[in-house]
Amino acid sequence: MRTTTNKRDLLRWPVLRWIGQHRYGRLYLQIPFLLAALLLIYDGFTGPSNAARNLSTVGAWVHYRGIVVLVLLLAGNIICMGCPFTLPRTLAKKLSLRGRRWPRFLRNKWLAVASLFLLLFLYEYLDMWASPALTAWLVVAYFVASFVLEAFFKESAFCKYVCPIGTFNFAFSTASPTQIEVKDPQVCKTCVGKECINGSYAAASVVRVDQIPINGGAGGMAEKRIEHNRRGTLGCGTELFAPQIKSNMDCTLCLDCVRACPHDNIGWMRRTPGRELGQRGAWPARWDISFLAIFVGFIGIVNAFGMIPPVYDLLQSIASFLGMSAERWSPALIEFIALGAIFVLGGLLIPAVLTLGAGWMTRTLTGRRHSLRHTVAHFAPAFIPLALGIWTAHYMFHFLIGIWTVVPITHNFLLEHGITAFGTRPDWSLGGLPVDSPLVGLVQTVALMGGFLWSMILANRISTREYGRDAVPALFAWALILLGMALVSLWIFSEPMEMRGTILFD
Amino acid sequence: MMYKRVGFMFTLALIAVVVLAACRESSEAESTVDLNIDLAVEPAPPAVGDAILTITVTDDSGDPVDNAAVSVRGDMNHAGMVPVLRDVNESVDGVYTVPFEWTMGGDWIVTVTVTLADGEVATRDFDITGVTSTNGMGGMEHDDMDSMDHADDDE
Numbered sequence: 048m049r050t051t052t053n054k055r056d057l058l059r060w061p062v063l064r065w066i067g068q069h070r071y072g073r074l075y076l077q078i079p080f081l082l083a084a085l086l087l088i089y090d091g092f093t094g095p096s097n098a099a100r101n102l103s104t105v106g107a108w109v110h111y112r113g114i115v116v117l118v119l120l121l122a123g124n125i126i127c128m129g130c131p132f133t134l135p136r137t138l139a140k141k142l143s144l145r146g147r148r149w150p151r152f153l154r155n156k157w158l159a160v161a162s163l164f165l166l167l168f169l170y171e172y173l174d175m176w177a178s179p180a181l182t183a184w185l186v187v188a189y190f191v192a193s194f195v196l197e198a199f200f201k202e203s204a205f206c207k208y209v210c211p212i213g214t215f216n217f218a219f220s221t222a223s224p225t226q227i228e229v230k231d232p233q234v235c236k237t238c239v240g241k242e243c244i245n246g247s248y249a250a251a252s253v254v255r256v257d258q259i260p261i262n263g264g265a266g267g268m269a270e271k272r273i274e275h276n277r278r279g280t281l282g283c284g285t286e287l288f289a290p291q292i293k294s295n296m297d298c299t300l301c302l303d304c305v306r307a308c309p310h311d312n313i314g315w316m317r318r319t320p321g322r323e324l325g326q327r328g329a330w331p332a333r334w335d336i337s338f339l340a341i342f343v344g345f346i347g348i349v350n351a352f353g354m355i356p357p358v359y360d361l362l363q364s365i366a367s368f369l370g371m372s373a374e375r376w377s378p379a380l381i382e383f384i385a386l387g388a389i390f391v392l393g394g395l396l397i398p399a400v401l402t403l404g405a406g407w408m409t410r411t412l413t414g415r416r417h418s419l420r421h422t423v424a425h426f427a428p429a430f431i432p433l434a435l436g437i438w439t440a441h442y443m444f445h446f447l448i449g450i451w452t453v454v455p456i457t458h459n460f461l462l463e464h465g466i467t468a469f470g471t472r473p474d475w476s477l478g479g480l481p482v483d484s485p486l487v488g489l490v491q492t493v494a495l496m497g498g499f500l501w502s503m504i505l506a507n508r509i510s511t512r513e514y515g516r517d518a519v520p521a522l523f524a525w526a527l528i529l530l531g532m533a534l535v536s537l538w539i540f541s542e543p544m545e546m547r548g549t550i551l552f553d
Numbered sequence: 554m555m556y557k558r559v560g561f562m563f564t565l566a567l568i569a570v571v572v573l574a575a576c577r578e579s580s581e582a583e584s585t586v587d588l589n590i591d592l593a594v595e596p597a598p599p600a601v602g603d604a605i606l607t608i609t610v611t612d613d614s615g616d617p618v619d620n621a622a623v624s625v626r627g628d629m630n631h632a633g634m635v636p637v638l639r640d641v642n643e644s645v646d647g648v649y650t651v652p653f654e655w656t657m658g659g660d661w662i663v664t665v666t667v668t669l670a671d672g673e674v675a676t677r678d679f680d681i682t683g684v685t686s687t688n689g690m691g692g693m694e695h696d697d698m699d700s701m702d703h704a705d706d707d708e
Contacts, residue, residue: 464573
């Protein structure tokens with residue numbers, strides 16, 4: 048086995064090396080996540096109905112969300128690496144009904160965008176943040192959906208095309224400081240089995256190898272049979288071919304490629320944060336991918352807007368404008384329509400219109416150098432840093448003010464099961480930073496402004512690369528959109544939070 | 554064989570969870586005596602900041618209940634907020650005045666627990682909706698405080 052050492056390879060570190068090479072390395076990371084998910088389900092269904100006292104709601108909506116943005120920013124898609132929802136995958140594969148391919152018309156990110164949109168809308172409309180039971184049902188739904196799709200389809204269809212959490216993580220892992228890379232591309236050129244994608248135990252080969260010459264031997268053609276070995280490793284679940292990986296999009300960091308590679312030629316490498324965002328050709332020039340990159344920022348704004356007082360004025364205004372209040376419709380129906388309108392407008396229509404408008408303006412001002420699709424695809428990655436800043440500002444608010452609330456809630460959970468080793472009175476005074484703490488505001492401001500500046504630098508770099516002397520007119524419209532998003536976000540986060548579960552309409 | 558093993562373990566785990574859930578004892582106080590507990594909030598409508606909760610405790614006959622230990626716990630209806638806890642023992646004609654603070658705008662659940670001298674306990678939850686973030690009116694009309702929801706009547 049050839050071994051290449053690369054100083055950027057995180058898998059040189061002992062613990063990570065074990066996770067990356069041991070057959071059950073990922074499993075041992077998934078087990079604590081699984082236990083946490085089961086705990087959330089258990090307490091969500093059987094624990095206090097008050098969200099402030101339940102592990103399900105505090106775990107999912109305070110701690111998970113705060114941790115995920117930090118991890119994506121500082122490390123990479125470790126959340127998907129440890130994802131417990133794919134644990135039933137092996138069982139599902141054994142039950143698989145021939146493992147058919149995911150339908151061609153769904154082999155894009157539109158369904159993923161829709162699922163993320165739906166999750167965030169339902170989070171607001173059904174007040175999931177106030178319901179341990181609903182939160183538990185959401186976790187159950189993830190397990191069921193993952194299992195069903197794995198049973199019926201190949202290509203980790205749930206992860207790649209459906210999962211809202213995965214979609215969120217994929218989008219922002221593009222800004223992460225790590226990436227799967229091959230150590231020596233020459234090794235891959237002479238590799239026969241392509242186990243990184245085929246697996247060293249594959250139900251069906253993705254890449255046929257029987258016509259690949261071995262080491263350029265005489266005649267050039269020889270057959271190499273892949274041995275199906277019960278102790279083998281599946282290849283990349285989302286069918287990424289390691290030597291061609293330029294982006295973290297669709298990479299779950301499962302490290303199956305690392306385990307499967309017989310040449311130890313794949314590493315989890317450190318890289319410049321967000322390197323792929325400014326790299327030409329790193330992303331395919333597809334409408335779905337471009338829209339995803341822009342959508343995640345706008346939906347972040349809408350999601351945060353839904354938690355401040357002006358949203359209730361807007362809901363009331365929409366209800367009055369549409370005459371729903373006068374018709375005496377039920378408040379639940381009115382809220383569904385009015386809130387839905389805000390989400391559709393802010394999360395889908397406005398970004399779509401602005402994107403197309405900016406693309407049109409760029410083409411008009413630069414002599415139509417690129418197609419509209421390519422124009423949008425060039426600038427779309429530049430939205431990721433600002434979007435990440437928006438979500439970081441939002442999630443870190445909840446995380447910082449509620450970081451220690453999990454302690455008395457866990458203590459209370461233990462007491463309810465007869466465990467008094469830690470005392471009989473939970474310390475409910477444990478919380479976090481005060482709501483009006485300057486530090487919270489500072490973190491939010493740094494996240495937003497940092498994200499905005501990073502986006503602007505990226506957009507400028509892209510514009511210069513693609514348009515040369517026309518860089519300024521090319522950049523103009525996109526810079527306006529980014530500035531607008533940043534200003535709106537700053538305003539939102541300067542407003543006090545006010546979460547209401549009940550809304551009455553005049 | 555593997556399926557049988559997985560099925561057996563799954564069944565075992567399910568039984569364990571059911572038993573665990575059945576044996577679980579809620580840490581929230583349950584009422585052992587019938588008392589009428591009413592809550593009024595000032596200022597009304599409530600807004601972030603200091604407030605006064607006026608708790609009136611009477612027995613079935615309508616007679617005021619004095620010298621009880623009254624505990625108040627205010628939770629927001631979403632996770633991640635520190636509860637506001639207050640205790641008061643003094644009363645006049647069954648009326649207990651509790652200095653309180655709404656620390657954030659939104660919906661709250663106020664749990665009032667009354668413990669009598671003989672150890673009997675009565676508890677009641679009150680939904681306080683629409684605490685505004687400013688002293689003025691929020692975007693929602695707030696109804697008369699007498700029409701507050703009483704979320705959970707543990708009797």
